[in-house]
Amino acid sequence: MLMYLSIKVNGKDHKLKVSTTKRLLDLLREDLKLTGTKEGCGVGECGACTVIMDGKAVNSCMVLASQANGCEIITVEGLEENGELSRLQKNFLESGAVQCGFCTPGMLMSAKALLMKNPNPTVEEIKEAIAGNLCRCTGYKQIVEAIEKTAKEK
Amino acid sequence: MGVGKSVIRVDSVEKVTGRSKYVEDIYMSGMLHAYVFRSPVSHGVIKRLDVEKAKECEGIHGIFTWKDVPGKNIIHVIYDDQIFLAKDRVLYQGQPIAVIAAKTPEKAREAAKLIEIEIEKQTPLVDFEQSKGSDIKIYGDDNVFCSFKVKRGDIKEAIKNEDLIKVEDTYYTQHQEHAYLEPQGAIVYWENDTLTIRGSMQAPFYVQQALTEVLNMKKSRIRVIQQTTGGAFGGKEDVPNIVCAQAAICAYHLKVPVRMVYERDEDMMTMSKRHPGRTKISLYCDKNGFFKAIKGEYLENAGAFSTLTPAVLYRGTVHLTGPYNIDNVDVIGEAVATNTVPNGAYRGFGSPQVIFAMESIIDTMAKKLNMDPVRLREINLLKPGEKTCTGQIVDDSMGMQEVFKKCVKESDYFKRKEEIEKYNEENEFYKRGLGVSTLYYGVGLGAAGKHMSRCAAVVKIDGDGSMTVSVGITEMGQGLRTVAAQMTAEAFGVDEDLVVVSEIDTSRIMDTGPTVASRGTITAGWGIVQATGRIKKRIHKFLEKKYKERFEDVHYRDGKVYFGKNEMDFHELIDLCTSEKVRLHETALDMPPECTFDDNGQGEAYFVYAWAMNVVETKVNLLTGEVDIIKAHCCHDVGKAVNPREVKGQIMGGSLQGLGYGLMENMQLSSSGSLLTRNFSTYTIPTSCDYPEFIPLIVESEYSKGPYGAKGFAEQPLMGMAPALTNSIRDACDIHLKNIPATPERVYKLLMEEK
Numbered sequence: 001m002l003m004y005l006s007i008k009v010n011g012k013d014h015k016l017k018v019s020t021t022k023r024l025l026d027l028l029r030e031d032l033k034l035t036g037t038k039e040g041c042g043v044g045e046c047g048a049c050t051v052i053m054d055g056k057a058v059n060s061c062m063v064l065a066s067q068a069n070g071c072e073i074i075t076v077e078g079l080e081e082n083g084e085l086s087r088l089q090k091n092f093l094e095s096g097a098v099q100c101g102f103c104t105p106g107m108l109m110s111a112k113a114l115l116m117k118n119p120n121p122t123v124e125e126i127k128e129a130i131a132g133n134l135c136r137c138t139g140y141k142q143i144v145e146a147i148e149k150t151a152k153e154k
Numbered sequence: 155m156g157v158g159k160s161v162i163r164v165d166s167v168e169k170v171t172g173r174s175k176y177v178e179d180i181y182m183s184g185m186l187h188a189y190v191f192r193s194p195v196s197h198g199v200i201k202r203l204d205v206e207k208a209k210e211c212e213g214i215h216g217i218f219t220w221k222d223v224p225g226k227n228i229i230h231v232i233y234d235d236q237i238f239l240a241k242d243r244v245l246y247q248g249q250p251i252a253v254i255a256a257k258t259p260e261k262a263r264e265a266a267k268l269i270e271i272e273i274e275k276q277t278p279l280v281d282f283e284q285s286k287g288s289d290i291k292i293y294g295d296d297n298v299f300c301s302f303k304v305k306r307g308d309i310k311e312a313i314k315n316e317d318l319i320k321v322e323d324t325y326y327t328q329h330q331e332h333a334y335l336e337p338q339g340a341i342v343y344w345e346n347d348t349l350t351i352r353g354s355m356q357a358p359f360y361v362q363q364a365l366t367e368v369l370n371m372k373k374s375r376i377r378v379i380q381q382t383t384g385g386a387f388g389g390k391e392d393v394p395n396i397v398c399a400q401a402a403i404c405a406y407h408l409k410v411p412v413r414m415v416y417e418r419d420e421d422m423m424t425m426s427k428r429h430p431g432r433t434k435i436s437l438y439c440d441k442n443g444f445f446k447a448i449k450g451e452y453l454e455n456a457g458a459f460s461t462l463t464p465a466v467l468y469r470g471t472v473h474l475t476g477p478y479n480i481d482n483v484d485v486i487g488e489a490v491a492t493n494t495v496p497n498g499a500y501r502g503f504g505s506p507q508v509i510f511a512m513e514s515i516i517d518t519m520a521k522k523l524n525m526d527p528v529r530l531r532e533i534n535l536l537k538p539g540e541k542t543c544t545g546q547i548v549d550d551s552m553g554m555q556e557v558f559k560k561c562v563k564e565s566d567y568f569k570r571k572e573e574i575e576k577y578n579e580e581n582e583f584y585k586r587g588l589g590v591s592t593l594y595y596g597v598g599l600g601a602a603g604k605h606m607s608r609c610a611a612v613v614k615i616d617g618d619g620s621m622t623v624s625v626g627i628t629e630m631g632q633g634l635r636t637v638a639a640q641m642t643a644e645a646f647g648v649d650e651d652l653v654v655v656s657e658i659d660t661s662r663i664m665d666t667g668p669t670v671a672s673r674g675t676i677t678a679g680w681g682i683v684q685a686t687g688r689i690k691k692r693i694h695k696f697l698e699k700k701y702k703e704r705f706e707d708v709h710y711r712d713g714k715v716y717f718g719k720n721e722m723d724f725h726e727l728i729d730l731c732t733s734e735k736v737r738l739h740e741t742a743l744d745m746p747p748e749c750t751f752d753d754n755g756q757g758e759a760y761f762v763y764a765w766a767m768n769v770v771e772t773k774v775n776l777l778t779g780e781v782d783i784i785k786a787h788c789c790h791d792v793g794k795a796v797n798p799r800e801v802k803g804q805i806m807g808g809s810l811q812g813l814g815y816g817l818m819e820n821m822q823l824s825s826s827g828s829l830l831t832r833n834f835s836t837y838t839i840p841t842s843c844d845y846p847e848f849i850p851l852i853v854e855s856e857y858s859k860g861p862y863g864a865k866g867f868a869e870q871p872l873m874g875m876a877p878a879l880t881n882s883i884r885d886a887c888d889i890h891l892k893n894i895p896a897t898p899e900r901v902y903k904l905l906m907e908e909k
Contacts, residue, residue, distance in 0.1 A: 035179035036172015038384075040335045041418040045834035048335055076172035089170040093162050096799045099807065100631025101169030102335040102384030108170065127842045134834060136333050136385050137631050139806030140842040 005069040009034070010078030016065075024068050025049045025060040028075060036076035036105045040134070047133030050106035051075050057113035059132070076105035079112065088112060088150045095146035099137030107133045111147045119154055121147070156644040157862045160799035163636045164650065165382075165629065174382045177339035177354050178415045185341070186215055188401045188414035189262035191252040191269050192424065193244035196278035196493040196827035197290070200242055200271065205252055208268040213261035215410075217269070218403050219252045225370030229399060230363060231392045235293060236459040236496070238368055238399055244273065245292055245458035246495050247828050248424040250396070255404035255412055278493035280827045282455035283432065285490035292458060292491035299456050299489045300464045302471040304543050304755030307482035312447040313438055321518045322436035325511035326893045327876075329821035330428035331831075332500055333839045336384020337421040338393065342401040343411035348374075348661075351402060352381045355394035356628050357668035362660045364395035365402055373660075380658040386630040387811070388499030391670050392462050393425050419832040426498030427821065429454040429466060429489070431507030433474070435515045443523050445534045447482035450474045452508050454489040457496035463489045466497075468602035468751075470504030472759045475543040476512045477554055477594035478534040483543045485755070493827045499670060501811065502873040505595070510816075510894060513591040513877030517884060527881065528567055531592050532558060542594075544751065544759040551865055553791025553855035554765040558592065561767040561789035564851055570771070578886070583776050586784070587886025591874035592767045596760025597866045598673045601751035606667035608745060611681030613642065613689060615738035619725040621646075621653045625678040626666030628658050632868055633800040634674045640796055641679050641861060645686035647710030648724055664743055672764070672866040675796060676746070679861025684742035693727070696736045747859060762857050764867035765791040768809070770846075770878040774886045779902030781883055783813055783844070786875075789851035793865030798852060804868045805850035812875025814840045816894050 001020045006013065009032060016031055028034045028051065037060060040048030044062040051060045052074040079086050088111060091097070098104050107130060114121055114129035121129065126147045127140075135143065168174045205217040220227050220241040229236045240251045252269060256262035279290040285297045293299055313320075340353030349371065355361060358378040365376050378398070383390065401414040416425075431454050438447040452470055456463040471487030502509075520527040536542065538552040562568075567588065574586045599607045612624040623642050629635040635655040643650045656662075666677055694708045697717055705717040715722045722730075731738055750757030771784040788809045795801040818838050822830040831837035856863025880891040889904035 029179075030181075034172070035175070038176070038336070039178060040337070041834060043418070043833060043835075046335060046418075076170075080171060085167070085170065092170050093166045096160075096163075096803045098163060098166040098169050099633070099803060100335065100383065100385040101165070101174055102176065102631075104169050105172050130842045132841075134333070134335060134839060134841065136335055136387070136811065136839065137807045138803055139808075139810040139848060140840075140845045141806055141848050142803065144842065 003066055005066060007068055008072040010074060018065050020066050022065040023061055024063040024065050027065040028060060034075050034077050038102055038105055040102065047110065048103055048106045050109040050133060052109055052113045055113065055116060057110045074112070076108055079108060087153055091146040091149045095142045095149065097138060097143040097146040103133055103135040107135065107143055115151060120151055123148060157640055157794065157796050160797055161636065161640060161650055163633060164639050164655065165635055176336055176382050176384055177341055177352065180341050180352065180413065182343060182411040185411040185413055186255045186257060186404065186408065187259045187262055188404050188412050189254045189256065189259055189266060190250050190400055191254060191266045193240060193247060193249040193251055195244060195273055195275050196247045197276040198244050198273040199276065200240060200244065201274055202270065202272040203251065204270040207270065208265040211261065211265040211268060213257035214254065214265045216255045216404060216408050217252055218407065222403065222407065223368060226367045228367065229395050230367050231395065231461045232464050233460045236461060246493055248495060250400065253400045253403055255408055278827045280492055280494060280823065280825060282430065282453065282490055282492050285492055292493065297491040299460045299491060300467055301486060301488040302468055302755060304471055304483055304485040306543055306545055306756065309447055309449060309482045309484040312482040318438040318440060318446055319522060320436060320438050321515055321522060323515055323518065323892060324432060324434045325514060327431045327507040327510055328894065329430050330500055330815050330819055331422055331821060331837055332387045332389030334385030334387060334389055337416040337418055338390070338397045338425060339415035340394065340398045340401045341411060341413040342398065342405040344405065344409060348377050349402060349406060351378045351398050353394050353398050354383045354390060355380055356386045356390045356630055356670060358628065358658050358660050359626070359665040360392060360668055361394050361398045365399060368399050369402065369406055378660040380628045383628065383630040387501045388503065388670065389425060390630065391499040391668055393498065422832045422837065423829050424495060426461060426496055428500040429456060429497040429504060429507065433508050433511035435511050437515050437519055439519060443525055443530050443533055445478055445480045448475050448480050450485040452487040454504065455492055455497065456489045457492060457494045459496040461496045462498040465602050466499065466504035468600065469596070470508050472544060472596065473505040474508040474512060476509065477536050477592055477765060479536050479540045480543065485543065494823060495829060501808065501869045503671065503869065506812065506815065506873045506876060509591065509593050509873050510876045513874060514880060517881045518890070528562060528590055531590065535592060545756040546758050548763060551762050551793055551855045551857035553853045554594065556853045556855060557765045557767050557789050557791050560851055560853055561769060561787055564849065565769040565787035567769055584773055585776060585886040586771060586773045587882040587884065589770050589878045589880065589882025589885055590768060591878040591881065593870065593874040595672065595764045595867060595870040595873065597676065597762050597764055598746060598760055599667065599671050600760045601749040601757060604749050608666045608743065609677040609680040610664040610666045610743045611678065611685045612663060612741045613682065613685040615689065615728055617729060617732040619652060619728040622656055623653060623682060624656045624663045625681055626658060626663045627674045627678040628669040630669065632674060632804065633797060634678060636800065637675050637796045638678045638682060641682045642686060644862065645690065646724060648713055672868045674866065675864050676860055676866045679864055680744055680746065681742050683861045684744055685740040688740045688742065689738055692736060693731060696731060696734065762865050764865060764870050766870050766874060768874050768878040770875070770882045772879060772882040772886060774883055774901065776887060776905060779898035779905060781817060781896055781901060783817065783846040783879065785847045787849045787851060788871055789853060790867050790870055791853040791855050792867045793857040793860050794854055794863035795852050796862065796864050801852055802850040805871045806848045808868065808871025809848065809875050810840050810845050812872035813879055816876030816879040816896060818895050818897065820895050820897060
């Protein structure tokens with residue numbers, strides 16, 4: 001079954017005709033060609049597909065596109081500010097929070113969602129906010145530091 | 155800029171913006187999706203296979219079985235026992251039988267349900283300790299794939315001495331899943347009558363060789379390009395041969411692009427893992443604690459096919475006795491077949507299993523001698539000029555002693571030991587402990603892989619001074635492209651921004667073997683040093699001719715070039731060389747130092763070694779058996795840290811994988827060999843809430859033959875963490891874990907037995 005939906009992604013309004021069984025992840029990657037959001041497990045366990053939906057970090061593989069009807073989505077492609085890397089992105093580079101990069105988009109979105117809600121998180125709150133985002137390369141410490149640094153700079 | 159600086163990774167901007175293209179991000183027009191139909195049983199004989207009805211499904215473009223393989227129906231790795239698409243029998247659950255090419259992955263999965271197959275089930279052989287000589291035959295007459303031995307001194311004579319103190323035990327280790335975040339994948343298409351493969355992989359030349367045999371095509375018609383790769387850790391060394399062959403057989407027949415991306419459960423169920431192992435050790439020392447003799451028996455569970463097992467077993471056998479000075483050694487390693495998923499390369503490559511055993515038994519010996527485990531290690535650690543178990547003198551880049559001193563000092567080991575003792579006296583239900591491990595790692599492929607050991611680089615400088623470098627080494631997240639850019643920039647005293655490290659493409663660079671064995675930095679580096687050196691020599695000659703005088707040296711620094719009394723801007727020099735037709739393009743091919751290994755396992759097993767020590771603190775809850783990892787000092791001699799930030803990244807990331815192996819990663823198989831842990835909910839890996847306070851420590855004892863003194867070490871951080879962890883648990887509450895992982899159930903059971 002097909003349906004019409006309106007969705008705002010990275011500040012841009014879209015009206016799309018999609019299958020009611022389509023996942024938000026596929027809508028972003030296939031219909032909108034926003035391939036920055038990754039699929040690591042497809043069952044909501046790794047966090048690689050994390051995007052921000054109405055201010056909350058969600059696993060986009062676990063959300064149907066139809067559930068996102070009328071919602072505002074932010075993906076990794078929406079993080080840059082005026083064509084420049086945001087502080088969060090810069091701190092990821094400078095802290096060594098990036099290795100293979102596959103978890104990075106999801107990790108950034110969980111971090112951004114946290115900072116939108118809680119601009120001064122404790123280290124424990126940071127760890128908890130990204131606990132659903134698996135990273136097999138870094139050991140996490142550098143990621144937590146990058147988020148901490150971003151919060152302090154504000 | 156240059157070597158030794160923590161420059162920002164060259165690939166990180168595209169990674170934080172989502173612009174990197176991994177396999178799943180490539181969409182081509184007319185592209186089909188491949189999906190594999192697999193064996194539902196662990197052991198059986200295929201009586202009938204009929205794909206005709208499935209082929210009729212809407213959206214299905216083709217279904218390919220062994221009958222459709224144009225070349226050999228094998229996936230070449232080392233031995234040729236691995237069948238590409240099963241014909242008569244199946245040896246593990248998930249073994250590939252047919253590949254379906256469909257318009258969407260969903261349609262392929264629907265069609266798979268209509269494939270008709272009759273398999274006569276046979277009893278599977280799952281317990282690897284029962285494999286050798288079992289009536290159930292998987293490989294050859296006795297199910298033994300291979301064996302190695304290391305014999306030094308005279309063990310029989312040595313243990314006759316009745317004054318020697320002996321400890322012996324048997325240790326077991328489990329499967330470990332790589333859990334790279336990007337699942338396996340490849341896209342295959344035709345371009346210029348050449349079959350082009352873009353895949354997530356560590357070893358494009360392996361893939362090219364395997365496809366040459368499967369498709370019966372010339373190598374030059376098979377072009378393999380490594381796509382941005384989302385983690386590998388050994389899991390993308392040889393198995394991309396299988397993945398790429400599956401997508402390739404579809405594209406070969408259908409002449410359209412075919413993409414294949416594994417689902418996570420399929421990936422976990424069918425891709426290689428760390429070999430489970432059993433290690434028996436008898437260690438003998440004198441009353442002062444000096445190790446005098448060691449006997450070791452290492453048994454690896456290889457799974458249904460040999461894949462990389464011979465190479466994995468070689469490393470395990472050679473690393474069993476650790477970085478200690480022991481004159482009498484008798485070690486044998488053996489790998490056997492079972493009806494389980496084939497095991498292969500994983501960071502540490504056969505050594506974490508034996509290091510767990512050795513580092514555990516040293517603590518048993520320390521207890522018996524009433525010595526501190528650190529003191530016992532200290533008096534036995536190799537010193538420069540002493541010999542390893544293969545009789546190899548270690549003197550170049552031998553940082554063991556410095557690593558030991560630094561780690562003990564920085565971790566404040568002895569003072570903390572006292573504090574912990576006090577804490578434990580005061581606390582009834584929580585106990586803390588400190589555990590250590592010391593280890594070494596033979597860098598590179600060693601004697602067992604020397605036929606593949608080459609290094610090469612192509613360096614090209616354009617007229618504007620910018621450079622392109624190609625090496626045969628892949629970037630999978632470890633930072634190779636950054637390190638290669640740094641080493642190239644260093645040669646010309648310029649900024650890394652001028653250097654682009656191109657993607658690996660088998661049509662453009664020579665086969666320099668796989669990106670494994672912590673050989674990336676040294677292999678790429680040797681090629682780069684040689685290629686840039688030749689260009690610099692040519693420029694030197696040109697300048698002498700141009701200026702009509704001899705220059706002792708042409709020196710490159712901070713974007714300037716100095717020769718005699720002259721100084722010139724680097725860009726000006728390149729502009730001049732270009733206009734005067736000096737060739738600024740060089741291809742270098744070189745061989746690393748020779749390795750040897752005789753029938754008794756004696757020789758130069760590896761050309762150089764990395765050295766390490768870990769100190770881990772844990773807190774054990776005596777009421778639940780839960781273990782918290784508090785702090786980890788991880789000290790590594792890396793030769794030269796080309797990029798210290800990335801070195802620390804390898805230390806922390808690798809160490810957490812090792813702690814996961816020791817503490818929680820628990821792959822479960824059913825009694826019939828079916829893998830039960832197929833996703834991250836059941837196979838749990840460390841999260842952001844699990845990592846301890848990491849203190850990564852670097853020692854740089856430069857390797858005289860290495861590029862800028864570098865040698866490589868990236869597997870080592872994983873290798874000694876499990877025993878450091880279990881030794882700290884033992885220190886906390888006096889339980890001896892002979893199996894990992896140290897799950898609460900296991901710890902609690904031992905605590906109850908102790909009572």
